[in-house]
Amino acid sequence: GDPALGGTPVLACEGTWSWDPASGFLPGTLPRPSLRAESGSVIALGRPGALWCQGTLEAQECRLHREGIPEPLDRAMPLEPGNKADFPITMSMSSYHTGQYWCVYQTPLGLSQPSEPLTLVLTGMFPAPSLSAQPSPVVASGGNVSLSCGSHRVGTAHLLKEGGAGPLHSPEARFSRGAGVWQATFLLGPVDSTHGGIYRCYRADTNYPHVWSLPSDSLELQPSLSALPASLLLLGQTLTLRCHCEPSCDRYALTRPEGDTSPQHLAGQPSPDFLLGPVSGSHGGRYRCYGGRQGPYAWSAPSNPLDVLVAGMYRKPSLQAQPGPSVPWGAMVALRCGSQEAMDTFLLHREGSGAPPQHLRVPGQEIAAQSMFTLGPVTSAHRGTYRCYGAHSTNPYLWSWPSDPLQVEVSGEDPSSRLSGEHGSPRPHRLSSPQEALRVSRSLPWSPPH
Known part of the structure; x- marks a missing residue:
């Protein structure tokens, strides 16, 4: 599940190390377990949550800890196969369950080192902020873009990319007199294939950093369209229209306003380059492109418009x-x-x-x-x-x-x-x-x- 959409989280503690007396490890220096949320650590209000901890083959017990509580929150025996321990946290996520968690495992040699901490976040407690891109969500490789998260209340903004590793944190929002809202700005760039995708932002009160708002509407960094060598050409010449899609798309489609540009009617091609020519008057017009991923109907938003200009239609002045x-x-x-x-x-x-x-x-x-x-x-x-x-x-x-x-x-x-x-x-x-x-x-x- 997508953490930005409130999927059920499952946290896991993983490792595959087995002890060897000649390895030099001493009790208390066992490898760390790993703690992860299979469906994400950003959880919507009222959704269930379960944590997993997985140690080594010698693990006899996994213990779950939470910040602010000195004793283990729960203990569980590892399950075969994989030596994972299941910790159901809640059937209905609330602010009580937010915060940092970590786990350790017990072996005949003693306790392992603690896992890296994992933070559970609750979403859906406040109205959604807005998310916009300046100068445009259409960004070419090497360009820069600013994503602004706006809200009518002061606080901290968090930006999440769908399928990304984790939230991008910003400083405190500042009041924009022009927009009339509190805004936090995330600067992305120079843009490459790692930046493309769908983003959402959240707002949190400064005093409750793990309690977030509803997600903003999604914003997708869109493909861009360019002409090689130029968009102005003479009758009979050729040019290439190139659709830049970040990250790389599986298929590309080129459209003109006079055609049917609804996504379900786009066939597309595997190459991002569209060769036009030898050009005639019929090639002049405004073009856009789309990038496609994961099936025939998963098309991106349209690119920037590009005007192809054909010279040579009338006598020279x-x-x-x-x-x-x-x-x-x-x-x-x-x-x-x-x-x-x-x-x-x-x-x-x-x-x-x-x-x-x-x-x-x-x-x-x-x-x-x-x-x-x-x-x-x-x-x-x-x-x-x-x-x-x-x-x-x-x-x-x-x-x-x-x-x-x-x-x-x-x-x-x-x-x-x-x-x-x-x-x-x-x-x-x-x-x-x-x-x-x-x-x-x-x-x-x-x-x-x-």
Whole structure:
């Protein structure tokens, strides 16, 4: 059973060592037994609980101890096979049964060392907290994610991963004025295959650390979808859409909004890579992927959306710089994208930039033959090769051929650097990025050629 779902716990004390007079062990130094909960040590209110202790083959008796009680809580003879001793704790879990337990076993040589302590926790005593992921539960390998456990009461938060080894403890929750709740944050990352899965969080009062709330709603770290080599490609090229699933999934499925994306209709494939191409206009669109585990219907939540953009559907526009492509530092430059066809969307892209292309949508129902993008005040960050495209808003995934490349050069140097050198002290300044400095100045109406 899953401890986060309140399964019945069974604790066990295990070992397979047998005594040899030549081994050097003395009474009191026998190997530790092991104490474990077969169904988990996090137990829902009212559920039964039983503990197991298993020693060596020479064990004659197992004794169960609990913190705060000097004498053994119970004694039991080991059962064959496996030399396990069964300790039924309760038929109805309550706060009385919480705390640390450990066991020892008796042999003709004396008592063993105590087992590692095991903590029994009760859940279901308070309302459930909330659990959210920032910036998103969609996390690529190597990325970072914060899981926030929120409650209207102060306390300590505990995060459990389904099938994980144990709870992840956080510091005391802090009040978030923006959210209006007490929040505790768990930082995960860089994310790898060990982080993927389903999480729940609990709240506990500081004075009663082993008495927890109901579990939050489950939150699953979702797969992510990426395009190799890029999501913008020309007609006839090929690309690979890769579904990243942590931990590794058994099957992968790729969907588009216009298709049937309900999980029960996903067939999937064993490979995370989906090859598209040679591409045509039918490949343009928004894609998501799913990861599957443990059967045909155990699909994950959908990944982040990924837009595949196909260029080459319309004639290429022209791109010109006004007054010219060589611009003094701090000046403004206008990039004019002109089309021979009626368009209502224009796009400007700088090669090598990780940012998406800048979009200009012609306002209202108008269509245009050209649009102006204004860059500036320019800095060294604006240097580079630019291309523009035209598109129709009715199908934003299909673009024209790219314009011929336009190289923008920035001459001179940063005036702030020159002044700081003259006066011997730096002047604080802020350089706007190309995205921050990009503005649309105007769009000119289109009229059909005569």
